[in-house]
Amino acid sequence: AQSVAQPEDQVNVAEGNPLTVKCTYSVSGNPYLFWYVQYPNRGLQFLLKYITGDNLVKGSYGFEAEFNKSQTSFHLKKPSALVSDSALYFCAVRPYTNAGKSTFGDGTTLTVKP
Amino acid sequence: EAGVTQFPSHSVIEKGQTVTLRCDPISGHDNLYWYRRVMGKEIKFLLHFVKESKQDESGMPNNRFLAERTGGTYSTLKVQPAELEDSGVYFCASSQEGRGHNEQFFGPGTRLTVL
Numbered sequence: 001a002q003s004v005a006q007p008e009d010q011v012n013v014a015e016g017n018p019l020t021v022k023c024t025y026s027v028s029g030n031p032y033l034f035w036y037v038q039y040p041n042r043g044l045q046f047l048l049k050y051i052t053g054d055n056l057v058k059g060s061y062g063f064e065a066e067f068n069k070s071q072t073s074f075h076l077k078k079p080s081a082l083v084s085d086s087a088l089y090f091c092a093v094r095p096y097t098n099a100g101k102s103t104f105g106d107g108t109t110l111t112v113k114p
Numbered sequence: 115e116a117g118v119t120q121f122p123s124h125s126v127i128e129k130g131q132t133v134t135l136r137c138d139p140i141s142g143h144d145n146l147y148w149y150r151r152v153m154g155k156e157i158k159f160l161l162h163f164v165k166e167s168k169q170d171e172s173g174m175p176n177n178r179f180l181a182e183r184t185g186g187t188y189s190t191l192k193v194q195p196a197e198l199e200d201s202g203v204y205f206c207a208s209s210q211e212g213r214g215h216n217e218q219f220f221g222p223g224t225r226l227t228v229l
Contacts, residue, residue: 004156034217043118043205044157044220090157100170101147101159102218 002027004091006105013081014113021076021108023091033074034092034102035065044090050074061085081112116140118221120206126227132194135224139188139208145169146189147209147218148181152202160204163189196228 003026013019025031032051036044048059055067065076074091088109092102119138127133139146148160160179161171165186174181178197183189193200203225207218 036220041222043120043222044207046217046219049217092157100162101173102149103159104149104157106156107154 002031002093002095002103004093004103004105006089006091006108008108009106010109010111012111012113015083016080019078019081019085019110019112021089021091021110023074023076023105024072025074025091025093026072027093027095027103029095032094033065033067034094035059035063035074035076036090036092038088038090038107040087047076047089081110083112083114086110086112118206118208118219120204120221120224122224123222124225124227126229127196128229129198130195132192133196133226135191135193135204135206135226137189137191137206137221139206140210140219143208143210143219144186145209145211145218146183147207148189148191149205149207150202151205151223152199157205160191193226196226198228201226201228 005024034049035047037047038044047063048057050057050067058064063078088107090107091105094102121136125133144165146163149157151157159173162169163183166183180192203223205223206221209216209218
């Protein structure tokens, strides 16, 4: 069975500081990993994904994530946070062999303060 | 291009009543998924359609939930009769192919409250 853990319910950072939202996963075989963001009263929006290749993937709005196979992690990062980055972030995994459902973490609320 | 749309955005019903949620996927997307987020927990998979066929319905909680996708276009999710624990946000997503590397495009969700 596959699973995703987002160990922090809440992450608070000051505007301009770097941010990290943590994600670890468990899946049989090679994973496909995703980050989605949900703004208030909106659906989930795709940010970035890891399929294969370079462990550092870049996505929308200046976000990036680093795939670490040995630590089974896929942490979301941004060098300089903006107040507008405040939202709910979900990490998700889909196994290589199962073209279907995504398994999500509980979500992490990011608050960027001016 | 229109995104995934869901109707209604909110629904408040009493225990024992019936509610039907609708999802319109992105045009041309054969794969349609239903997910649910309950009480601020993780987003849980309910089921997956490929065109009009149910590919995977392993996440459906019980037989009070019935999903259909007639003609392989829009989908409905009916809850009958609704129970208190059915409250949550129901998300629909679609993708062009069901391959694992393809991201899913999500609708805004339907917030269901059962009183």
